[in-house]
Amino acid sequence: MSEVLLDAVIIGGGPAGMSAALALGRSRRSAVVIDEGRPRNRVTHEMHNFLSRDGIAPAEFRRIAREQISQYPAIKFVQGKTESVEGSDGDFRIRTVDGKVFRSKKLLFATGKRDLPLDISGLDEVYGKTAFVCPYCDGWELQDQQLVMIAKGEGAMHLSKVLIGWSANLTLCTNGPDELNAEQREELGRHGITVKDSPIHKIESEEGNVKQVLLENGESVACTGIFFAPKLAAATDLPQYLGCEVSESGSIVADRIGKTNIPGVFSAGDAASDMYQAIAAASMGALAGMGINAELLDEAWKSVR
Numbered sequence: 671m672s673e674v675l676l677d678a679v680i681i682g683g684g685p686a687g688m689s690a691a692l693a694l695g696r697s698r699r700s701a702v703v704i705d706e707g708r709p710r711n712r713v714t715h716e717m718h719n720f721l722s723r724d725g726i727a728p729a730e731f732r733r734i735a736r737e738q739i740s741q742y743p744a745i746k747f748v749q750g751k752t753e754s755v756e757g758s759d760g761d762f763r764i765r766t767v768d769g770k771v772f773r774s775k776k777l778l779f780a781t782g783k784r785d786l787p788l789d790i791s792g793l794d795e796v797y798g799k800t801a802f803v804c805p806y807c808d809g810w811e812l813q814d815q816q817l818v819m820i821a822k823g824e825g826a827m828h829l830s831k832v833l834i835g836w837s838a839n840l841t842l843c844t845n846g847p848d849e850l851n852a853e854q855r856e857e858l859g860r861h862g863i864t865v866k867d868s869p870i871h872k873i874e875s876e877e878g879n880v881k882q883v884l885l886e887n888g889e890s891v892a893c894t895g896i897f898f899a900p901k902l903a904a905a906t907d908l909p910q911y912l913g914c915e916v917s918e919s920g921s922i923v924a925d926r927i928g929k930t931n932i933p934g935v936f937s938a939g940d941a942a943s944d945m946y947q948a949i950a951a952a953s954m955g956a957l958a959g960m961g962i963n964a965e966l967l968d969e970a971w972k973s974v975r
């Protein structure tokens with residue numbers, strides 16, 4: 671076991687974890703960032719809506735962040751997956767799959783969320799290229815194009831109301847029977863949105879460019895882009911193992927500075943929110959880093975007798 675008691679271990683090296691690392695590094699704190707390197711946006715070529723970094727490749731964003739954070743010598747990066755966490759405030763023990771063990775006073779989960787398997791044939795091939803989940807991230811590039819939305823029920827109504835800001839050429843594929851009521855269907859029709867209830871047979875594409883959505887009833891819907899409602903889960907159940915409260919959507923319940931219900935355990939980014947924006951994740955990470963430092967300062971202050 672490592673003898674060094676770090677100020678913090680950060681699990682997850684996406685925008686949230688690295689922002690926290692930057693804040694901690696600048697606060698003269700020691701921390702290790704353990705990252706498996708599987709961020710949710712790894713399927714995309716470009717990240718948008720991040721001030722000063724609009725259009726950057728996600729891997730390049732992480733490279734620059736890591737390079738800048740490396741100026742703070744007490745912050746270290748470790749590639750690997752965390753498999754267990756135990757202990758309590760002041761002395762957590764974190765073990766990686768390949769047997770490395772770290773001890774820290776505070777613990778931050780910045781582990782993001784993960785997509786559950788895409789159960790539509792052909793969707794994997796276009797995901798992140800011409801099929802996306804967030805109009806704010808990728809709507810601009812597909813504006814005014816013929817778009818298919820794959821969503822159901824209230825999620826379909828919500829996506830329709832948002833996506834119409836980017837294109838009026840929208841078809842909703844519910845991929846099988848849906849709970850949309852007559853009033854909602856009428857509302858969609860009023861906005862020129864056609865609803866197709868047939869299950870999807872497959873998505874046809876060429877080199878990541880979607881061409882059409884084939885339905886089981888033999889119909890096809892030509893399109894150049896798809897937006898769909900992904901099914902998400904927490905990337906890890908380690909926070910629950912420690913007793914962290916988790917919401918129905920799988921987000922760790924944390925306050926404004928990332929504090930969870932378990933003393934010394936913080937969370938930030940997609941792991942602790944349903945916002946799913948890199949800049950929001952980075953902001954939460956920065957606040958959590960400052961929150962951890964504030965807690966350590968407070969404890970040190972009170973310990974002086």
Ligand SMILES: Cc1cc2nc3c(=O)[nH]c(=O)nc-3n(C[C@H](O)[C@H](O)[C@H](O)COP(=O)(O)OP(=O)(O)OC[C@H]3O[C@@H](n4cnc5c(N)ncnc54)[C@H](O)[C@@H]3O)c2cc1C
Pocket residue numbers: 681682683684685686687704705706707708709710711713714716717718719720750751752753780781782783797798802803804806807808905906938939940941945946947948949951952
């Ligand atoms: C297709 C797609 C496109 C997107 N495009 C945009 C966009 O253009 N603009 C935008 O603002 N947002 C975009 N997003 C959302 C954005 O990717 C996320 O909001 C953001 O990455 C969240 O940052 P995070 O640090 O919370 O989590 P992540 O970036 O997901 O990072 C979490 C990290 O934790 C690691 N991890 C998880 N569990 C463990 C473990 N047990 N041990 C070690 N490491 C672990 C993961 O491997 C990962 O590297 C997009 C998302 C998707 C899916």
